[in-house]
Amino acid sequence: MKSVKIGGITINNPVVLSPMAGISSLPFRVICNEMGAGYSPTELVSARSIRYNGIDKSLRYMRILPEEEGITAIQLFGSEPEDFEAAIETIMDTPVLKEVSMIDINMGCPVPKVVKTGSGSALIEDPDRASNIVKACKKTVSQLPRPVPVTVKTRAGYNADDKGKPDFARALADAGCDMICVHGRTRTQMYHGESSNEAISVMREAVRGYEIPFFANGDITDAGSARKVFEQTGCDGIMIGRAARGNPWIFGQILAGLDGREIPADPAPEIRKEMLIRELEGRLKYLPEDVAVREFRSVMPYYIKGIQGAARIKVQLVSAVSFEEVKEIIELV
Ligand SMILES: Cc1cc2nc3c(=O)[nH]c(=O)nc-3n(C[C@H](O)[C@H](O)[C@H](O)COP(=O)(O)O)c2cc1C
Structure with a gap:
């Protein structure tokens, strides 16, 4: 382009x-x-x-x-x-x-x-x-x-x-x-x-x-x-x-x-999960943990959309309150 x-x-x-x-x-x-x-x-x-x-x-x-x-x-x-x-x-x-x-x-x-x-x-x-x-x-x-x-x-x-x-x-x-x-x-x-x-x-x-x-x-x-x-x-x-x-x-x-090049495949579940954590870590740099996690709740499900078992952990993710909790939940898929 x-x-x-x-x-x-x-x-x-x-x-x-x-x-x-x-x-x-x-x-x-x-x-x-x-x-x-x-x-x-x-x-x-x-x-x-x-x-x-x-x-x-x-x-x-x-x-x-x-x-x-x-x-x-x-x-x-x-x-x-x-x-x-x-x-x-x-x-x-x-x-x-x-x-x-x-x-x-x-x-x-x-x-x-x-x-x-x-x-x-x-x-x-x-x-x-x-x-x-x-x-x-x-x-x-x-x-x-x-x-x-x-x-x-x-x-x-x-x-x-x-x-x-x-x-x-x-x-x-x-x-x-x-x-x-x-x-x-x-x-x-x-x-x-x-x-x-x-x-x-x-x-x-x-x-x-x-x-x-x-x-x-x-x-x-x-x-x-x-x-x-x-x-x-x-x-x-x-x-x-x-x-x-x-x-x-x-x-x-x-x-x-x-550009007519081969379209890269969708990223593997592990890569998607790593990116979710990376964005949350970024938000934690300038927001208190409870605020960062609360505001990120609505975004997290998009990162794991399509991963097997995502629907099950989505419910837990949208009520998570800490970074540690998010990491633990993410490991369940
Ligand atoms: C959650 C959400 C927040 C948005 N916030 C803004 C915003 O702050 N400023 C803006 O110009 N448009 C905002 N939009 C509109 C989007 O930038 C875009 O114009 C709209 O979603 C249509 O594009 P899409 O079909 O690619 O989503 C928002 C849309 C969504 C879904």
Whole structure:
């Protein structure tokens, strides 16, 4: 696969981890980088919270380690341009964050708590506000010693019958964003039904005349579905979400398939179990043990999916409270 340029940043390949709250931990992003992901953004963080509460509350979700995770993006959500300006200024003034490669704006989150504040996918219905947010972010980064690219991740519409929002895509591009990624579901669909490549391609075509890369996202689970998305949408890159949970090997498999190389086999159970432990050890480096284990409960079943006996230990894993307990349970399969 070819490299892609997002603003001044070149990613080696266009197969990227999709941001996922609770999943896109720092150790997981490091693992995805090793497994070939083009880059991996953090999960969404509130621009308003950074502006008014400072960095401490959100730091754990934004902590980055460029030496190990390579190119990375911090994803912000919000509805007020001034909140984004303040958040970016704070991020770029914080030693452990200022090496971030890009800022991504969330314009796709469908969760009511986020949408009712005018953030996330609510911005699809308010293109002027969305455009002002992009402009505010671009103005803020332009004043930095290192003006990082500003990207947007959004959806193919808000209402159930939306079939792509070409005007919205053009508004984002006109405002100067450096990359657009579209998930082919509407806000109403949340995560149900199918992601529409047709709706994605409507938005892709709308911004073809702009010099910015366009990424597609939704329901990509293997090399076959990845190829189909490239062919049907004309995108420059793809983001992989749910299929990467507990399965970072997917990046190597998809890249091999797209390059016409032999697709590596799924990893053996022992390797999957080792990776589970490795991610948990990584989480333990910056979280208290009880918190790290509790938050990892929902992720662990993905690592052992398909292993014989996995269903039996899943029940135990999702109530584990300590690292030792997780290790003991894992040894049962
Ligand atoms: C558990 C979970 C958390 C998510 N969190 C975020 C997030 O923080 N930011 C974001 O832009 N999208 C988020 N998403 C959406 C995904 O990035 C992606 O757009 C969506 O899952 C569709 O892609 P997929 O079919 O490959 O999973 C989340 C999805 C899931 C399942």
